[in-house]
Amino acid sequence: MSQDLLAPMPTDEQRLRAEMIAIAAEFTPGDGVHATAIEPLQLIRASAPAQPLPAVYEPGLVLVLQGRKRAHLGQEVLTYDPLHALVVSVTMMPSAQIIEASREAPYLCVRLRADPRELASLVLDAGIASTPAVQPPTALQRGLQLARSSPGLLDALARLLRLLRTPADIPMLAPLAMREIFYRVLTGELGPRLRALAVAESHAQRIARAIELVKRRFDEPLRIEEVASAAAMSPSTLHQHFKQVTSMSPLQYQKQLRLHRARQLMLADGLDAAAAAHRVGYESASQFSREYRRLFGAPPRAEIRQTLGSD
Numbered sequence: 001m002s003q004d005l006l007a008p009m010p011t012d013e014q015r016l017r018a019e020m021i022a023i024a025a026e027f028t029p030g031d032g033v034h035a036t037a038i039e040p041l042q043l044i045r046a047s048a049p050a051q052p053l054p055a056v057y058e059p060g061l062v063l064v065l066q067g068r069k070r071a072h073l074g075q076e077v078l079t080y081d082p083l084h085a086l087v088v089s090v091t092m093m094p095s096a097q098i099i100e101a102s103r104e105a106p107y108l109c110v111r112l113r114a115d116p117r118e119l120a121s122l123v124l125d126a127g128i129a130s131t132p133a134v135q136p137p138t139a140l141q142r143g144l145q146l147a148r149s150s151p152g153l154l155d156a157l158a159r160l161l162r163l164l165r166t167p168a169d170i171p172m173l174a175p176l177a178m179r180e181i182f183y184r185v186l187t188g189e190l191g192p193r194l195r196a197l198a199v200a201e202s203h204a205q206r207i208a209r210a211i212e213l214v215k216r217r218f219d220e221p222l223r224i225e226e227v228a229s230a231a232a233m234s235p236s237t238l239h240q241h242f243k244q245v246t247s248m249s250p251l252q253y254q255k256q257l258r259l260h261r262a263r264q265l266m267l268a269d270g271l272d273a274a275a276a277a278h279r280v281g282y283e284s285a286s287q288f289s290r291e292y293r294r295l296f297g298a299p300p301r302a303e304i305r306q307t308l309g310s311d
Contacts, residue, residue, distance in 0.1 A: 067107030074247035219281035
């Protein structure tokens with residue numbers, strides 16, 4: 001009997017993953033982050049492991065199709081691979097590192113952004129049980145959480161990726177596929193973390209409001225009392241809960257937002273360091289340079305030149 005007949009048949013999950021890997025490779029002609037015809041969907045490709053680098057993770061779902069990545073959040077380390085989905089409940093800024101990738105088998109990843117308002121609507125429409133509005137501080141969890149990816153989630157994600165090959169179907173079918181994807185997340189292991197954001201005046205929603213205020217006004221002087229008022233908390237309670245969710249204080253969070261935005265302005269718009277620093281709210285160019293080096297490992301000009309040279 002031939003070896004082929006003795007070989008085990010691939011499972012449905014293996015076939016889905018192989019199909020999604022093929023589609024992701026087709027729509028990522030080179031390394032980097034690739035926008036797609038489905039606006040909330042991005043595809044990421046890397047052909048080699050990389051050094052740790054601060055990153056911005058927006059609320060949504062991250063699913064690795066091939067390879068492996070590691071995120072450092074304070075003292076916590078999360079490693080995600082093709083077996084695990086990463087759920088991002090609020091904007092987070094971990095240090096991220098691709099640890100498994102090669103030219104023959106590049107790191108391939110799907111990132112699907114979530115709209116908190118649409119999540120709240122989905123919770124109501126589907127009649128999904130909500131987390132109690134009053135939660136003790138111990139109920140708050142980090143904004144990054146890992147869970148085993150389910151067959152239903154993979155199937156819905158595969159249908160979304162297939163639409164990239166039939167762009168005429170995207171306006172009608174992509175919203176349905178995305179709604180099912182987040183339904184699978186909300187009813188899965190990590191669902192309570194996202195559902196808490198839909199509950200009026202829950203601790204999770206209050207911290208999310210504080211984070212959104214800091215994001216909207218990241219380039220302005222930050223008054224903790226104003227942020228605490230937006231979250232309906234005392235300044236000390238806000239500080240405690242904010243750090244529990246994001247691993248940093250509101251002031252540290254604002255500083256990192258400024259530095260990430262400045263880096264984006266230098267990379268995408270070609271601004272020099274002084275102009276970028278001023279644009280994001282720094283009054284001192286030397287302070288900007290010191291804090292940039294502390295976060296990204298090199299002064300602005302050198303780090304930008306190195307990044308552009310490696311693309």
